[in-house]
Amino acid sequence: MEKKLKLALIGARGHVGYVLRVLKDLPEVAVCAVASGSDESAEPLADNCRNLGHDPKIYADYISMLDTEKPDVVSVCGPFELHAKMCCDCLERNISVFCEKPIALTLPELDDIRAAYSKCDQEKVKIISMVGYRGEAPFRTAYDVVQKGLIGKVKMINARKSYKLGNRPAYYHKRATYGGTIPWVGSHALDWILWFGNANFKSVFAMHDTADNGGNGDLEMTALFAGVLENNIMASASIEYLRPAAAPTHGDDQVRIAGTAGVVEVMHGKTTLITATECKELELLPERGIFYDFMRHILYGEPCVVDAESTFELTRACLAARDYADLNKI
Amino acid sequence: MEKKLKLALIGARGHVGYVLRVLKDLPEVAVCAVASGSDESAEPLADNCRNLGHDPKIYADYISMLDTEKPDVVSVCGPFELHAKMCCDCLERNISVFCEKPIALTLPELDDIRAAYSKCDQEKVKIISMVGYRGEAPFRTAYDVVQKGLIGKVKMINARKSYKLGNRPAYYHKRATYGGTIPWVGSHALDWILWFGNANFKSVFAMHDTADNGGNGDLEMTALFAGVLENNIMASASIEYLRPAAAPTHGDDQVRIAGTAGVVEVMHGKTTLITATECKELELLPERGIFYDFMRHILYGEPCVVDAESTFELTRACLAARDYADLNKI
Numbered sequence: 220m221e222k223k224l225k226l227a228l229i230g231a232r233g234h235v236g237y238v239l240r241v242l243k244d245l246p247e248v249a250v251c252a253v254a255s256g257s258d259e260s261a262e263p264l265a266d267n268c269r270n271l272g273h274d275p276k277i278y279a280d281y282i283s284m285l286d287t288e289k290p291d292v293v294s295v296c297g298p299f300e301l302h303a304k305m306c307c308d309c310l311e312r313n314i315s316v317f318c319e320k321p322i323a324l325t326l327p328e329l330d331d332i333r334a335a336y337s338k339c340d341q342e343k344v345k346i347i348s349m350v351g352y353r354g355e356a357p358f359r360t361a362y363d364v365v366q367k368g369l370i371g372k373v374k375m376i377n378a379r380k381s382y383k384l385g386n387r388p389a390y391y392h393k394r395a396t397y398g399g400t401i402p403w404v405g406s407h408a409l410d411w412i413l414w415f416g417n418a419n420f421k422s423v424f425a426m427h428d429t430a431d432n433g434g435n436g437d438l439e440m441t442a443l444f445a446g447v448l449e450n451n452i453m454a455s456a457s458i459e460y461l462r463p464a465a466a467p468t469h470g471d472d473q474v475r476i477a478g479t480a481g482v483v484e485v486m487h488g489k490t491t492l493i494t495a496t497e498c499k500e501l502e503l504l505p506e507r508g509i510f511y512d513f514m515r516h517i518l519y520g521e522p523c524v525v526d527a528e529s530t531f532e533l534t535r536a537c538l539a540a541r542d543y544a545d546l547n548k549i
Numbered sequence: 550m551e552k553k554l555k556l557a558l559i560g561a562r563g564h565v566g567y568v569l570r571v572l573k574d575l576p577e578v579a580v581c582a583v584a585s586g587s588d589e590s591a592e593p594l595a596d597n598c599r600n601l602g603h604d605p606k607i608y609a610d611y612i613s614m615l616d617t618e619k620p621d622v623v624s625v626c627g628p629f630e631l632h633a634k635m636c637c638d639c640l641e642r643n644i645s646v647f648c649e650k651p652i653a654l655t656l657p658e659l660d661d662i663r664a665a666y667s668k669c670d671q672e673k674v675k676i677i678s679m680v681g682y683r684g685e686a687p688f689r690t691a692y693d694v695v696q697k698g699l700i701g702k703v704k705m706i707n708a709r710k711s712y713k714l715g716n717r718p719a720y721y722h723k724r725a726t727y728g729g730t731i732p733w734v735g736s737h738a739l740d741w742i743l744w745f746g747n748a749n750f751k752s753v754f755a756m757h758d759t760a761d762n763g764g765n766g767d768l769e770m771t772a773l774f775a776g777v778l779e780n781n782i783m784a785s786a787s788i789e790y791l792r793p794a795a796a797p798t799h800g801d802d803q804v805r806i807a808g809t810a811g812v813v814e815v816m817h818g819k820t821t822l823i824t825a826t827e828c829k830e831l832e833l834l835p836e837r838g839i840f841y842d843f844m845r846h847i848l849y850g851e852p853c854v855v856d857a858e859s860t861f862e863l864t865r866a867c868l869a870a871r872d873y874a875d876l877n878k879i
Contacts, residue, residue: 442783498797
């Protein structure tokens with residue numbers, strides 16, 4: 220098959236796996252080049268691509284890569300603090316972006332991305348962040364139920380993100396390179412809220428705390444989030460690194476959506492629905508990888524599970540919540 | 550056996566069952582009298598007592614009952630808006646009180662109770678509210694685990710209270726006679742937080758909303774609570790009447806306590822523990838009725854699972870959260 224799309228990869232931090240995992244299902248996409256976006260070697264990432272049948276060039280400098288290769292799409296998994304700059308560098312060249320979330324670590328950086336995007340041909344150039352849960356089977360299944368109206372009008376969304384702390388690289392220890400636990404871990408929860416709630420935030424409240432973080436510097440061990448969407452849906456999220464070592468999975472990812480006619484809940488990889496007449500575990504829809512979804516959108520105009528505006532709104536909400544939590548007031 | 554304690558009952562709203570259920574296990578306690586505390590008949594309540602082998606007099610006026618019978622203990626389950634006055638009337642007569650929660654519907658009323666209690670002989674006169682979950686098997690089991698240090702230092706407490714709305718009597722429709730969903734439903738969740746967290750609140754945040762309440766007047770359908778205890782434990786509670794009719798139980802009562810060394814969680818009547826080395830469902834401790842506990846405390850000085858100070862703090866937190874939510878600001 221003719222390769223229709225040139226993909227370049229910057230960096231291998233975070234969720235680059237979302238890209239690599241679905242390349243086999245995207246014969247239209249060729250990985251033309253990789254760069255680390257930092258002083259790390261890009262060789263392991265190139266190796267991963269080679270194992271998948273691609274033959275990327277390696278660039279020491281990602282800007283040279285963009286200008287020389289002129290890719291159609293770039294995956295941004297570089298250092299967190301460079302996400303925003305890398306997004307802008309791509310958008311300014313009319314290159315679509317699939318960026319690790321959060322796409323910016325400060326609100327002014329987010330403004331820069333919005334400004335760069337406003338100058339793009341938005342029919343052709345797209346930007347989304349790696350909100351991969353939207354493609355996972357239990358979450359897709361819950362979303363389908365909500366969309367079908369089976370729980371009535373959504374009133375309340377409760378989310379939980381609990382991770383094992385494990386050993387964290389040094390860039391997790393500094394706010395400047397990590398961004399904070401609300402943007403990093405909590406962004407998943409806030410994305411569920413925006414997705415299931417189908418509106419932007421009217422207001423947010425949050426707190427976080429670095430105590431007892433096992434020598435991990437600025438890393439906040441615990442955080443709480445509460446917010447109201449513009450359609451008056453209430454939402455909460457509990458966010459922490461307290462998941463014990465013996466837990467069966469790295470993350471305890473839960474979301475519960477309660478409406479006027481029912482409750483749907485994702486927990487332990489299962490999705491359950493309770494309504495006025497039934498209480499049952501649902502058969503899961505198949506997984507649909509978010510990068511696959513994004514590429515089908517760009518290639519064939521198929522609907523994408525997330526768009527630029529919701530990406531920007533998620534980033535805004537995460538950063539506003541973190542900044543509010545920094546004020547340490549109620 | 551000689552009857553050592555004279556018990557009088559005011560009203561049958563709410564959790565008077567906590568009293569009736571354990572009378573058979575308390576041969577030392579005699580129900581001397583009942584009054585409704587309102588214009589309702591006290592006859593059904595008296596009947597319940599007779600069926601349990603007691604022979605209470607019926608009073609139309611609870612004040613006359615207090616002055617004539619001079620009971621040692623009174624159960625207060627009258628109209629919610631009279632809880633505070635009834636507590637004061639008892640305390641001023643040096644009578645111990647087992648009161649439906651919340652014991653007051655406004656902060657000034659709570660001050661009145663504190664003032665009345667400060668003048669009592671606190672060695673003999675006790676007041677607690679009906680925080681019956683502290684005696685339920687799954688919650689006692691979780692508390693035992695926390696007390697034994699199995700989850701290390703407590704960092705985060707997440708609670709859920711979800712009720713079926715059903716048909717609510719008219720006194721639920723007015724703030725003046727209902728008090729609000731945070732004090733009524735949320736008080737259970739806030740009590741778990743205070744109990745497991747073992748400290749008073751440093752600050753609280755809350756929101757609530759009466760929309761979509763099915764014609765139930767002022768009744769708030771949904772509420773969210775977040776707070777920080779004086780020992781910096783974070784706590785959240787999701788509180789609502791959205792539990793669907795087909796759910797297996799009236800209430801979805803959950804609490805999760807996450808610490809530096811483990812997580813213990815009460816859900817669906819079960820208690821699970823995860824630590825660095827194990828992940829298991831716990832064998833439950835036996836239930837211990839809270840009124841039984843309270844009576845054994847008064848009769849024999851056995852430790853009681855709750856005391857006056859935590860009763861006052863719970864009430865303060867519920868009312869402060871409700872009042873904050875009324876301000877509708879973040």
